[in-house]
Amino acid sequence: MIPLFSIIIPLFNKEDYIKNTLLSVLNQTFNDFEIIVVNDGSTDNSLNIVESISDSRILIFSIENSGVSAARNFGIQKASGKYLAFLDADDFWEATFLEHIYKLITKYPQEQIFASALKIKTKKGIYFATYSKLDLKTNQEGVLNYFQYSLDHSILHCASSIFNKEAVMKIGAFNETLSTSEDTDYWIRAGLNYSVVFLNIPLATHQVVNNGLTKSNRKRFKSIDYSKYNSLNASDYFHEYINKNRFSSALKYKLLGDYESSKKLTEKIDFSKLNFKQKALLNMPLSITKIVVSIYNKFTYKKNYF
Template structure:
């Protein structure tokens, strides 16, 4: 019998997390699902951890290491469910996550993309993600434009997004040619074609800090946004969304003293799409940016989370 949900997990060296992640799926109050795990060439005990869980709904595959996008694409190709639920191999769902998504689908059967809010786990505790949705209220449901709702944080993440199986047929899967920003690229392609049914209920714990782009991006890996220039010209929401991403990459370039990348990102930004704080930061020298970055980290240690996006 075809499952309602296919839960898609690309796995690489998450031996300390994958069992808890899968158990959070098996504990769901909505039980009509399969779990597709694609081991993308792990060199640790990840395979042992998966095989220690006995449940006929877990379908385990392995391949040589090709990267997270290739692993996710492999999982997509093996899914048989009507709806595909993305899940990173170290994140956790609340037990009513799939039940809530099922309710969203029932309420809005004409839509194809669904998401919940997330809680971000950092080294200094949990932080509730914030979104640029007007008059947003806790546990309310919204049908939103992806770009306009994601100026502060993205409403789509790789653990809180569920799409109808036809979505990937229409927009394509993850772009394996990209060295970084594969998720953002996918969200942009989704946002150009679909609205998002979003519930402001934090049902996903997203272990963000360990895999944060700012913690692992090398100078040569910074994403480019050239593919979207033609769409930016006619889509102000997309233009602002990408300018905010360019702002983040420009600040990262300053932190790394990567002047060429900074100039590349900064020249494409319409300053009208930035708030006063962001405009101020872009004009500061590297020394000031590094001091402010250090101050931000220190404040996080005391549970104070500063952001240029709000």
Template sequence: MLKFSVVIPLYNKEKYLYKTIESVLKQTYADFELIIIDDGSTDNSLKIANSFNDDRIKVYKQANAGASAARNFGIKKAEGEFIAFIDGDDIWYENFLETIISLMNKYPNLKVYGTAIGLNDYEKQIESKRRNMEEKDFIIENYFYYKIKKDIYLTASSAVVKKEVFYDIGYFQEGLRNWEDLDMWARITLKYDVAFSTKICAIYQQNIIGSASRYNGKINADFFDYPEKYILKYNVQGEKLYYMLEYIAMWKIYYARIIHSSTNNRKESLEILKKYKYTRIFKNDLIKTYIYIISPRIMRNCVKRICKSLYSIRSR
């Protein structure tokens, strides 16, 4: 039985896909199959995927149904014991799978493994907040604590999951067209501990510009409702509950800003914020968002005064 099945959900990534596939094929650990699911691409992505002459590659095509549907298709086709995902514009360092194998040897009883990931804004490298972190391996028992306090998190392109986990907690939510990864990692980490390496073994292509413009009210609202349902489903308690509630508040505050900037719906944004006044960790973000929504002019004037003050200090 193969150790790994690597799944690439693919939609219009012709600019980056060749390097992505190449980074997978160059892995120092070679016992894997590479499953590429073209999700109805309209560019040359499928042609690029088929251009590689490697027996480990299997290419499938489906009508456009979203990244979640493509990943689920890949999981069902996978023959490997573990599933690894990588998006069609991300990059693995050559030692990614080797690092995962090292974690497996160190923590053989776990079913979820991950490494740190660097961020790259397509044209400009962004320094990862974990670059100065000491390289070490450890078990994440409270994922939401590490996400909030240590900026350590899982992404689809830097995690490996035993296939049976998906039979247990379910597949990717196909009704979500945005943030489906966050939903999956919330479900997984509420039930499973994660063996994690702070070594950066992958690069995530983060397109910051225009991210708010992809807002879809109904779909995003669905996503933000899911985490609260999981509290009851998985009987979350104690410190894990505290940090999960803070995690939800963090995303709800962000969601309120998206609604306001995308639809200018002040009433809906403020109603969302009122429900999450309990937050302690993100209290300042909550206050700033209130001000931003109620009076953007006040926020702009505050920023101008701060900048003017800083300029005055530097000029002395």
């Protein structure tokens, strides 16, 4: 029997988290799903933990370590469900996540992408993601333009989004040349093609894990090629979103000491759309920029800002 949902979980060295992630799916109140675990060359005990959980809905595949995008793309090819989720191996759902998404699918059958609000768990506590200009009340849903409501935190996240598989085929594969920002690249392509049915209830949790892989990815940071959108006849919200992400990428390059790449992106930024703090971070000496960013990150958390 073909399941309604395919939950694709790329797995690389998440032995401390994968069991909780899997149980959060297995304990859903809506249970018409399959779980596709793509073991991306884990070297810890992650695979053994997955294999110890006996449930026929869990399908396990192992590939050579190729990165999260390749693992997700492999999972897409193996998925048999009509709707796909890209849940990371350290994130988790509330028990009613799929039940709420199913109700949205039934209510908005013409739409292709569905998402709930998100919680962010760090060592300091749990935060609610804040969304730009969102006027939905708690428990209220709406069909939203991705770029208009993602100028602060993205309304799409791997932990909280569901895609019709036909839409995934149109959006295309995850970019395997990007070791970071591959999700942002995907959301841009999704937002250019579809609206998002967004439910303002935090039914998914993104767990911020600062492990060795994260640090390594930062060193290998490669910006999205924003230049391909320069001539695109899109909304002001889209161009503001791209400008914000150009700033973020330029700042990351600066923090890594890649001044040439940072300069190239900075030259393309519309500074009239930046606030005073953002302008200052790009212009001040690197040593001061690092101090400011370190202080900011110590006292607050803002996804995709620094």
